[in-house]
Amino acid sequence: MSEQPLIRARGLVKRFGDFTAVDGIDIDVAPGEAFGFLGPNGAGKSSTMRMIGCVSLPTAGELRILGMDPAREGAAIRGRLGVCPQLDNLDPDLNVRENLTTYARYFGISRPEARRRARELLEFVQLADRAGSKVEPLSGGMKRRLTIARAMVNDPDIVLLDEPTTGLDPQARHLLWERLFQLKRRGTTLVLTTHYMDEAEQLCDRLVVMDGGRIVAQGSPRSLIAAHSTPEVVELRFGDERPAGLAGKLAGIGERVDPLPDRVLVYAADGDAATAEVHRRGLTPSSVLVRRSTLEDVFLHLTGRTLVD
Amino acid sequence: MVTTMIAARVASDRLSPARIGAVMGRNVGALRSGPAYWLVLVSGFFEPLLYLLSIGVGVGALVGDLPVGGRTLPYATFVAPAMLAVSAMSGALSETTYNFFFKMKYMKTFDAILATPVRPFEIALGELGWAMVRGSVYTGAFVIVMIALGLATPLWALAAFPATMLVGLAFGSLGMAISTLMRGWQDFDLLASGQFALFLFSGTFSPVADYPLPVRVLVEATPLYQSVELVRGLAIGDPGWSLLAHAAYLVAMVAAGLLFAARRLERVLCV
Numbered sequence: 292m293s294e295q296p297l298i299r300a301r302g303l304v305k306r307f308g309d310f311t312a313v314d315g316i317d318i319d320v321a322p323g324e325a326f327g328f329l330g331p332n333g334a335g336k337s338s339t340m341r342m343i344g345c346v347s348l349p350t351a352g353e354l355r356i357l358g359m360d361p362a363r364e365g366a367a368i369r370g371r372l373g374v375c376p377q378l379d380n381l382d383p384d385l386n387v388r389e390n391l392t393t394y395a396r397y398f399g400i401s402r403p404e405a406r407r408r409a410r411e412l413l414e415f416v417q418l419a420d421r422a423g424s425k426v427e428p429l430s431g432g433m434k435r436r437l438t439i440a441r442a443m444v445n446d447p448d449i450v451l452l453d454e455p456t457t458g459l460d461p462q463a464r465h466l467l468w469e470r471l472f473q474l475k476r477r478g479t480t481l482v483l484t485t486h487y488m489d490e491a492e493q494l495c496d497r498l499v500v501m502d503g504g505r506i507v508a509q510g511s512p513r514s515l516i517a518a519h520s521t522p523e524v525v526e527l528r529f530g531d532e533r534p535a536g537l538a539g540k541l542a543g544i545g546e547r548v549d550p551l552p553d554r555v556l557v558y559a560a561d562g563d564a565a566t567a568e569v570h571r572r573g574l575t576p577s578s579v580l581v582r583r584s585t586l587e588d589v590f591l592h593l594t595g596r597t598l599v600d
Numbered sequence: 601m602v603t604t605m606i607a608a609r610v611a612s613d614r615l616s617p618a619r620i621g622a623v624m625g626r627n628v629g630a631l632r633s634g635p636a637y638w639l640v641l642v643s644g645f646f647e648p649l650l651y652l653l654s655i656g657v658g659v660g661a662l663v664g665d666l667p668v669g670g671r672t673l674p675y676a677t678f679v680a681p682a683m684l685a686v687s688a689m690s691g692a693l694s695e696t697t698y699n700f701f702f703k704m705k706y707m708k709t710f711d712a713i714l715a716t717p718v719r720p721f722e723i724a725l726g727e728l729g730w731a732m733v734r735g736s737v738y739t740g741a742f743v744i745v746m747i748a749l750g751l752a753t754p755l756w757a758l759a760a761f762p763a764t765m766l767v768g769l770a771f772g773s774l775g776m777a778i779s780t781l782m783r784g785w786q787d788f789d790l791l792a793s794g795q796f797a798l799f800l801f802s803g804t805f806s807p808v809a810d811y812p813l814p815v816r817v818l819v820e821a822t823p824l825y826q827s828v829e830l831v832r833g834l835a836i837g838d839p840g841w842s843l844l845a846h847a848a849y850l851v852a853m854v855a856a857g858l859l860f861a862a863r864r865l866e867r868v869l870c871v
Contacts, residue, residue: 380708384630396622
């Protein structure tokens with residue numbers, strides 16, 4: 292079992308009319324793995340997730356989930372998946388507990404068992420005290436936690452999370468990450484999409500970077516940074532001066548210089564040494580920030596664009 | 601025919617009664633959501649009753665008796681079965697148009713359900729089942745009112761009840777099919793106008809035999825006319841073979857509406 296991937300895609304394509312959302316991607320997700328799709332809006336992440344969730348059939352290519360074919364065994368596969376969609380579609384006509392018990396019935400789970408699981412899951416997502424509440428007054432973070440509890444109600448083999456923390460405040464995000472981390476520790480296979488590099492670094496064992504429907508890089512967050520960026524990055528801001536004009540004066544410092552509209556990034560193994568060289572050349576940046584490289588830098592290097600714009 | 605078609609789908613797609621029941625169960629759970637839904641439910645019952653009292657009984661006092669199929673009926677007795685059919689129609693339509701559309705387009709209820717093993721056809725059947733339950737509460741209450749007012753004998757009124765269930769199924773299926781084509785709320789004004797036109801001219805308040813021939817042919821092709829004739833034939837205790845033709849029309853409507861709605865759900869939501 293462990294050598295057989297839970298999700299296997301070869302040359303997976305999704306087209307909507309003339310538009311190609313997913314343009315021939317290969318994926319393997321192993322049991323117990325936390326696998327991420329990183330990319331900007333429109334990269335094809337959600338379309339891929341909907342194909343894995345067996346609500347949308349591939350236009351071309353091969354897709355096997357839990358060893359089954361979505362075209363013929365969609366219902367059986369969906370019975371073993373948990374889905375947390377990008378936009379909350381909780382049921383406002385039902386209260387918090389009923390959202391879980393009602394959903395459990397779609398999987399053919401008996402009423403007593405549904406109530407037992409709802410109790411347990413509400414504890415897990417720390418919403419037990421809101422069990423009788425309506426959904427509408429819950430905060431964004433609570434709604435997302437409830438959606439995750441709902442995705443767990445059938446005790447799934449794989450949990451799909453489409454941008455699980457988009458739109459949440461930092462505190463709510465950290466609470467959610469902590470819960471997802473608990474899931475991961477229990478051995479649940481997680482597949483998530485995100486356009487936040489910190490989220491991908493926190494949660495993913497392995498990820499693919501997508502852009503324009505294609506996979507442009509893959510690996511662990513650390514290995515991607517090692518392969519496509521330098522250990523450190525210096526961010527220079529120059530007040531009124533246009534960064535583009537400064538690229539020439541900065542040439543040769545570190546391994547690479549990347550002028551952005553509002554700042555210049557200098558990729559270097561040693562950020563402090565690079566900064567010293569900037570000053571030695573008589574340049575006077577209004578602010579200097581030396582930081583570790585992130586997946587954002589990887590993405591910028593691979594596509595020439597920032598992730599969140 | 602519809603049963604064989606559904607049976608065929610059950611066999612090929614393994615439709616699950618438990619999942620269809622779960623879709624219905626969601627709507628039962630939503631009943632506890634608050635007083636707003638109950639208010640709508642109650643108002644749906646009173647509308648045909650008010651028409652029965654104002655036109656059937658009120659105008660009926662001016663009209664006097666009406667010759668129908670060789671018999672003479674008090675006007676209210678003629679109108680009452682039509683209002684019974686109308687109440688079955690509106691009960692099913694209100695659930696499968698406004699509510700169905702809202703769940704499909706705005707609440708994303710069906711998106712959430714389709715992420716589970718439930719299939720589009722099971723959603724359509726579950727929603728239709730629920731519309732039937734709601735419609736039957738209306739028609740059941742209406743049948744009791746008819747008996748209490750002496751507008752039908754208890755036995756024939758009871759015989760008309762299953763016919764109202766078929767009317768509910770037919771309009772429920774049609775309502776779902778229409779909802780999957782709706783672009784937005786403005787389309788509901790068109791639907792309401794259509795429903796009102798059916799309500800006025802389907803042999804509800806006057807026998808269609810009085811209409812000019814082309815109008816009569818047009819009216820006889822509409823679903824509410826077929827429903828009124830079926831329900832009236834039973835309620836006034838005048839059953840004939842023609843009732844089977846009306847029933848067959850409605851059964852065909854159920855099958856066509858259901859299959860169309862399920863296919864559209866799949867096309868709209870499973871992309």
